[in-house]
Amino acid sequence: MTVPYSIGLTGGIACGKSTLAEGLRTRGWHVIDTDQIAHRLMEPGQEVWKNVVDAFGPSILQPDKSIDRKVLGRLVFADPSARAKLNEITHPAIRSVWQRERDEQARTHPTHFLAVMIPLLFECDLAPMFSDVWCVGASRPVQVNRLVARGLTPEEAVQRIDSQMPIAEKMTRSSLAFWGEGTPAALLRQIDQVLAP
Numbered sequence: 599m600t601v602p603y604s605i606g607l608t609g610g611i612a613c614g615k616s617t618l619a620e621g622l623r624t625r626g627w628h629v630i631d632t633d634q635i636a637h638r639l640m641e642p643g644q645e646v647w648k649n650v651v652d653a654f655g656p657s658i659l660q661p662d663k664s665i666d667r668k669v670l671g672r673l674v675f676a677d678p679s680a681r682a683k684l685n686e687i688t689h690p691a692i693r694s695v696w697q698r699e700r701d702e703q704a705r706t707h708p709t710h711f712l713a714v715m716i717p718l719l720f721e722c723d724l725a726p727m728f729s730d731v732w733c734v735g736a737s738r739p740v741q742v743n744r745l746v747a748r749g750l751t752p753e754e755a756v757q758r759i760d761s762q763m764p765i766a767e768k769m770t771r772s773s774l775a776f777w778g779e780g781t782p783a784a785l786l787r788q789i790d791q792v793l794a795p
Contacts, residue, residue: 604700604712605773606727608719609734610765611758612744614778614785618734619715621786625793628703630714635695636688640665649687654680668749675757689722720763720771733772735765736779 607622607629609615616631623629639646642663650665651658658670674681696714703712713732716724725731736744738759745755762768769775776788 603729604704604714605729606719606724606731607713607715607734608717608731608768608772609776609778610736610741610762610768611717612741612748612755613736613765614734614776614782615715615717617778617782617785618732618776618789619713621789622711622713625789627711627713628707630696630699630703630712632692632696632714632716635692639688639691639695646688646691650684653683653687671758672754675754675761678761681761685718693722693724718762720768725771730773731771732774732776733765733768734776734778734785735769736777738765740779 607615607619609618619629619631638644640650641647647665650670654670654673658665658673660666670684674684696716700712700714703710714728716722719725719731741759742752742755745758746752750758774792776785778785
């Protein structure tokens with residue numbers, strides 16, 4: 599099946615991907631968020647949830663049997679082999695869902711612009727699956743500050759940033775790069791400049 603114009607949306611952690619995705623959504627794009635897919639697949643009772651619990655043990659569960667993402671995050675970002683194990687369990691399932699959703703969208707709305715938000719797009723060699731790749735970047739101190747504001751320690755923030763490909767490399771490899779350091783409104787203005795006829 600030929601897929602209509604679709605972009606892979608990526609960038610560093612805490613750089614503004616979600617703001618950019620929401621901006622595209624409000625401008626009429628269909629946006630698939632792989633983080634939301636991951637949340638759905640890791641709900642209690644799902645096969646991915648079961649496989650993650652089998653791999654990491656019941657200590658990652660909250661009383662309601664949901665996975666405590668903070669506990670799991672601390673485990674996998676402190677240990678590259680644990681992170682690789684989690685990715686091995688989750689990535690194929692997530693990819694299967696977004697590809698199915700993208701194909702369905704292409705079939706039902708062939709003229710719609712479509713974006714798939716994938717934080718680890720380059721790390722997973724997914725760029726060839728898209729017409730273009732757009733990337734959002736920000737400086738390391740801004741990333742750290744934003745992650746600390748979300749409840750991480752500075753050390754945990756640095757672990758998460760270092761687990762990804764350097765932002766400069768992601769931006770260089772992308773068709774289009776945005777700078778997400780300012781206000782959300784400043785990032786949305788960059789979208790409008792790009793989408794202006």
